[in-house]
Amino acid sequence: MRVLVADDDLDQRTLLQRLITSWGHRVETAANGEEALALAPSFAPNVIVTDLMMPAVGGLELMHRLKADGALPPTIVLTAFGSVELAVETVHKHGGFWFLEKPVDTGALQALLERAGEQGRLVAENDRLRLELSQRGVLGDLVGQAPAMQSLYALIRQVAPTNAGVLITGESGTGKELVARAIHSFSTRAAEPFLAINCAAMPETLIESELFGHEKGAFTGAVERGTGAMELAKGGTLFLDEIGEMPPPMQAKLLRVLEDFRFRRLGGKQELTADVRVISATNRIPSQAIQEGKLRSDLYYRLNVFHLELPPLRDRLDDIPLIATAMIEKLNRKHGTRVTHIDPEAVVHLQSHHWSGNVRELRNIIERAVILSGEGPLLKTHLALQPQAARNGTRVIEGDHLGVKVGMTIAHAEQILLESTLQHMKGNKTQAAATLGITAKTLHAKLKQYRSGEANGDAESVPEAESAEA
Numbered sequence: 001m002r003v004l005v006a007d008d009d010l011d012q013r014t015l016l017q018r019l020i021t022s023w024g025h026r027v028e029t030a031a032n033g034e035e036a037l038a039l040a041p042s043f044a045p046n047v048i049v050t051d052l053m054m055p056a057v058g059g060l061e062l063m064h065r066l067k068a069d070g071a072l073p074p075t076i077v078l079t080a081f082g083s084v085e086l087a088v089e090t091v092h093k094h095g096g097f098w099f100l101e102k103p104v105d106t107g108a109l110q111a112l113l114e115r116a117g118e119q120g121r122l123v124a125e126n127d128r129l130r131l132e133l134s135q136r137g138v139l140g141d142l143v144g145q146a147p148a149m150q151s152l153y154a155l156i157r158q159v160a161p162t163n164a165g166v167l168i169t170g171e172s173g174t175g176k177e178l179v180a181r182a183i184h185s186f187s188t189r190a191a192e193p194f195l196a197i198n199c200a201a202m203p204e205t206l207i208e209s210e211l212f213g214h215e216k217g218a219f220t221g222a223v224e225r226g227t228g229a230m231e232l233a234k235g236g237t238l239f240l241d242e243i244g245e246m247p248p249p250m251q252a253k254l255l256r257v258l259e260d261f262r263f264r265r266l267g268g269k270q271e272l273t274a275d276v277r278v279i280s281a282t283n284r285i286p287s288q289a290i291q292e293g294k295l296r297s298d299l300y301y302r303l304n305v306f307h308l309e310l311p312p313l314r315d316r317l318d319d320i321p322l323i324a325t326a327m328i329e330k331l332n333r334k335h336g337t338r339v340t341h342i343d344p345e346a347v348v349h350l351q352s353h354h355w356s357g358n359v360r361e362l363r364n365i366i367e368r369a370v371i372l373s374g375e376g377p378l379l380k381t382h383l384a385l386q387p388q389a390a391r392n393g394t395r396v397i398e399g400d401h402l403g404v405k406v407g408m409t410i411a412h413a414e415q416i417l418l419e420s421t422l423q424h425m426k427g428n429k430t431q432a433a434a435t436l437g438i439t440a441k442t443l444h445a446k447l448k449q450y451r452s453g454e455a456n457g458d459a460e461s462v463p464e465a466e467s468a469e470a
Contacts, residue, residue, distance in 0.1 A: 001025045001117045004045035006036040006062060007078065008054045016049060016104070023110055033057025037065060047097075047116045048075040049109075063096060067188050070161025074116035076109070078102055137319070140182035142175065143326045146316035152179070152308060159306045160186035165258075167243075167303045168281040170310030171451070173360030176281040177241060179308060184237040189277060192236030195229050200245035207250050209266050212257075218267025230263055230274045243280040243303065244289040248296065255299045278303065312451075313355040313362060314419070317427045320350050323359065324366055328378065331370040338375035346380040351426060353385050354419060415450040418443065 007013040030036035050059040066072040074097035137145035213228030261274040289295035369382035425431040433443040
């Protein structure tokens with residue numbers, strides 16, 4: 001096991017190095033937190049033993065900075081008499097493993113090292129199992145083996161351990177909150193709160209209070225102090241869904257908070273520290289939202305340190321059996337049903353659908369089908385799929401024929417042809433482009449153009465549901 005010892009007392013540092021080495025561990029030492037920070041990336045310690053009080057960078061700052069980088073292993077804090085209260089706070093609030101008073105009890109230190117090392121091994125094994133699951137098409141509550149989903153999983157694993165702001169984009173129902181929760185669960189903040197706020201569902205008069213809290217008497221009805229999301233999510237993650245729907249004045253206030261992570265309650269004078277990671281999401285195309293004045297460009301650049309885009313379900317139809325199976329397992333537990341599997345004919349029927357409501361729509365269809373089936377296989381007859389919905393009330397007829405309405409624009413008719421051919425090819429854009437006699441690049445550009453129009457409200461709307469899986 002690799003142990004990094006940080007202590008500004010040379011005699012104490014040397015004693016600890018000899019002692020821990022005699023127990024069969026590899027030891028590196030640092031005279032202060034700054035040296036420990038420089039050593040940690042290359043040495044990759046399994047456990048850190050650090051003095052709490054050191055010049056320049058102390059034990060608390062050392063832990064804070066390693067935690068921010070997603071590289072804090074189990075840490076044993078050493079403290080002099082009189083600093084026990086601070087040591088306890090350090091351990092419980094900042095991710096330490098345990099603390100020991102000086103002079104160090106060697107038996108206690110040896111036992112703690114073994115326990116800390118075992119915890120580190122368990123965490124590493126858990127990470128390995130999570131990675132294995134993600135490679136099988138599962139990451140947290142996200143499900144899918146399509147290349148776009150595998151790329152998404154890889155990006156989530158990369159950004160999760162950091163404190164970088166993340167902007168998640170994608171159509172309604174693709175599972176943006178699930179992605180935010182996955183990032184939180186794989187981060188160093190996983191043990192702290194995850195709080196989600198839907199900016200589109202919040203009245204403009206209440207959103208500031210909801211985010212920052214308020215003091216008693218700040219407004220009519222404020223009969224006592226209210227705690228806002230910035231405080232409730234302390235140490236954890238704050239997810240701002242539909243950020244493009246936040247009123248512009250509130251966007252300006254949020255930007256100011258994100259600059260220095262300090263805020264005031266509504267009606268208050270005291271500045272508070274916002275110890276949260278902010279993840280945001282929108283179903284709009286950010287560049288268009290900025291042009292339309294819906295999203296401030298300076299706020300966008302602050303939020304969009306790392307960008308994740310979710311693919312629509314129609315672009316990964318081969319994932320439907322995997323997603324449906326995961327849904328059936330959860331819904332069996334929810335409703336007490338005993339549905340065993342989904343029939344192949346039902347899978348084909350699901351894959352022929354357009355899924356304008358994405359995974360949220362699929363979940364609603366599967367939940368109704370599970371209730372109808374009750375037990376045994378889920379059959380095609382249990383699925384309540386309507387004929388394909390196109391824009392302006394036009395329907396796509398099942399089979400080899402498309403229904404178009406007199407008076408429809410050429411653009412609308414072209415979109416129906418493109419989308420339906422892509423469905424017929426089960427999401428394979430190369431094959432669809434070849435069938436249509438155009439290049440894959442042209443197909444991609446046209447689909448993007450038409451779907452961006454849908455994202456701005458031109459398409460038939462789909463009701464929101466409480467949750468979605470992707």
